Each structure stands twice: as C-alpha cells, then as structure tokens.
Amino acid sequence: MKILAGAIGSDIHTAGILNFLNLAGKEGYETIYIGSVIGIDKLLDSIEEASPDIVAVSYRLGKESCEGLLRELKMSLENRGIEKRLIFGGTVETAEIAERSGLFEKVFDGSEMPEEVVMFLRGRTDAKGEVDYPQALLERIKSMKPYPLIRHHIGLETVEATEMAVRNLAESGLLDIISLAPDQNCQQWFFQQENMISSEDGAGGAPFRTREDFERMYEASRTGNYPLMRCYSGTRDLLKFSLLFKETINNAWAAVPLTWYSQLDGRSDRELLEAIRDNQGAIAWNGGKGIPVEINEAHQWALRYCHAAVEVT
Known part of the structure; x- marks a missing residue:
C-alpha cells in the first residue's frame, strides 16, 4: 500500500503529516512526501505520477481558506477523473470543514491518540470511518x-x-x-x-x-x-x-x-x-x-x- 501526502495551499506546517507518515511507514506502507505549500494542480500531478492508494491532505490555516481549497480540490478531481481514497489532517476548525466537504474517508483533527491513527492504518474502521475497537x-x-x-x-x-x-x-x-x-x-x-x-x-x-x-x-x-x-x-x-x-x-x-x-x-x-x-x-x-x-x-x-x-x- 502506498500513501502520498502533502500540505496544500499556503500551509507550511509539516510536523503533523510527517508524524503520520512515520506511523504509516512503521505499519508497512510505502510513503511519499511531496512537501508543503502545494497547489492543487501540483497535488493532482503528483497523484497521477505516483498512483498512490491513499492521498493524505493537510491544512492547518483558516476555515474560510480551507473551504475554498477543498472546493477547488473537489472540482479538479472531478475534471481529471481522479478517484482515490482521501484522508485529511488539520486543526479542529479545518477538520470541521473537511468533514462537511464529503471528500474524505477519514478526518483527523489533531486530538487523536497515536493508537487511533495506527488502528485506522491497520484497517480497523467501520463503514463510517470510525475505529472498530475490539471488545475481547x-x-x-x-x-x-x-x-x-x-x-x-x-x-x-x-x-x-x-x-x-x-x-x-x-x-x-x-x-x-x-x-x-x-x-x-x-x-x-x-x-x-x-x-x-x-x-x-x-x-x-x-x-x-x-x-x-x-x-x-x-x-x-x-x-x-x-x-x-x-x-x-x-x-x-x-x-x-x-x-x-x-x-x-x-x-x-x-x-x-x-x-x-x-x-x-x-x-x-x-x-x-x-x-x-x-x-x-x-x-x-x-x-x-x-x-x-x-x-x-x-x-x-x-x-x-x-x-x-x-x-x-
């Protein structure tokens, strides 16, 4: 399994997405980090070039700018006919926008424990993307x-x-x-x-x-x-x-x-x-x-x- 990840728009923050990729690497994923301050066109070019199984998008700046970027991302994906599993990482505020967009299989707002991220990477989630916690x-x-x-x-x-x-x-x-x-x-x-x-x-x-x-x-x-x-x-x-x-x-x-x-x-x-x-x-x-x-x-x-x-x- 291959994950491609980057911070979009004018977001320069990298710690969260690099931590995520580090966890993914330990779980056996092939990881590709395309950097920060990534425009939507460049993101889609990278997706077409690398053909990842999962695309991880990060954005931690304002709610309004996040809403505009995700609207652009949705239109660009449709125009290019790209269909990929998408996940999002950001703040509580930007994660709320990401949830409403309907683009993402899983949204992380930074409050999750590392174990929850690992369980997602291991596929222990239900149809709604919620973690399926074992009861034995x-x-x-x-x-x-x-x-x-x-x-x-x-x-x-x-x-x-x-x-x-x-x-x-x-x-x-x-x-x-x-x-x-x-x-x-x-x-x-x-x-x-x-x-x-x-x-x-x-x-x-x-x-x-x-x-x-x-x-x-x-x-x-x-x-x-x-x-x-x-x-x-x-x-x-x-x-x-x-x-x-x-x-x-x-x-x-x-x-x-x-x-x-x-x-x-x-x-x-x-x-x-x-x-x-x-x-x-x-x-x-x-x-x-x-x-x-x-x-x-x-x-x-x-x-x-x-x-x-x-x-x-």
Whole structure:
C-alpha cells in the first residue's frame, strides 16, 4: 500500500503529516512526501505520477481558506477523473470543514491518540470511518501493539457518580479498560443482601445492588473508544459473579485468587478449603467460556508487603 501526502495551499506546517507518515511507514506502507505549500494542480500531478492508494491532505490555516481549497480540490478531481481514497489532517476548525466537504474517508483533527491513527492504518474502521475497537482482551492487545493497554479503576460513593465517571472516561478515549470497584458490601453480600451493613454502603467502592446497576455501567462505556469493562470477582459467590459480569459488562477478564477471600485474609468468612474449591470453580468456569483469568495471588501478597520471594512464587 502506498500513501502520498502533502500540505496544500499556503500551509507550511509539516510536523503533523510527517508524524503520520512515520506511523504509516512503521505499519508497512510505502510513503511519499511531496512537501508543503502545494497547489492543487501540483497535488493532482503528483497523484497521477505516483498512483498512490491513499492521498493524505493537510491544512492547518483558516476555515474560510480551507473551504475554498477543498472546493477547488473537489472540482479538479472531478475534471481529471481522479478517484482515490482521501484522508485529511488539520486543526479542529479545518477538520470541521473537511468533514462537511464529503471528500474524505477519514478526518483527523489533531486530538487523536497515536493508537487511533495506527488502528485506522491497520484497517480497523467501520463503514463510517470510525475505529472498530475490539471488545475481547486478546484482540485488543493485538490491535494496539506495540502500545500497552491503559486501565483505570473506578468506584465512587454512589452508582450515579460512578456512571457519570465511566461515561467521561470512555469519551476521553484515554483508557482501554475501565475496571469497576464495588464496595465491600457488594463484593461479599450481593447475593445475600440481608447480611449487608448499611453503614458501610459505599465503603471502598460503588454500592452496586442490582443487575441493572452493572448494565448501566456498561451502557455508559459505549462511547468514545469503547473501552473494555471488567470488575472485581467478589469475595464470595465467585461463580455467580462470573456469570453476572459476563452477561452485564462483558467482563474482559476475571481476577480470581486461589486461597484469598477467606478466613485467611478476613475478606470473607469462608473456610480456606471451601474458598479454594469455590475459587477453582470460578477459574474453571471463566476459562471454559474463553474469558482470560488472572490468578491474583501475587497481588494479594504484595499488598501486604510480603517478601519478594513469596510474591514471585
């Protein structure tokens, strides 16, 4: 695949388009940079000479001048019978004009993360040119390579505040994974709510009390870059929680200890052998459904300042 790129009109800015071509080159594209301050006729001459698959046009100056240039570009393309995939890069203001022109398959306004540009170059976009974000953990990791996935943990004192925070985080496009933090009442007694201590509602996380609460969190995340969702496994009834999280938030992965959430650490009243059996059942269920499982024993020990040998083992 070949990309030809240049800054049109009287625009001398080059950093953005060169960064784009650098990313494209790393993705295996052949790149051709024709420079800045490129007139429309010269651009079209270059297109006819190089015959690229994609033409990237950059313009960062005024809205009015951008509108005139794109009108000229559209007429010139039609007059010469040139049909190419066109993309645009500019400022928020000029990108708005480019969107309205209807010329471009994809418009970048400079606010995008590098990962979003890379995903476009890899063809991970839908019919509208929007990025098609994978909704399974391993696929997301592969699609973002070589960039790491960024996760944030959120659980505020009310469901409403947590829902708003989830929506804001998703819209920001800064995260790949949102991890929900239920309060301890939820983690321990969601399925036996008569045992909850009301004075501890909202302690250490959000007071999720119904299936619909989790569905609201997932719906709030369906914007921006559509981050993956996951949640604590709960400190008892881990198998029931696994099914609940699969059905409500499409749990990206389960974090299940082997021995913790028992009388060993005090976060559950389960006897140790009972906890091990229950936890192994949750591990097996998630694995059988193709849901990755993180055995988080090491983290539990590390949080208690154990010796490094214990944490690693």
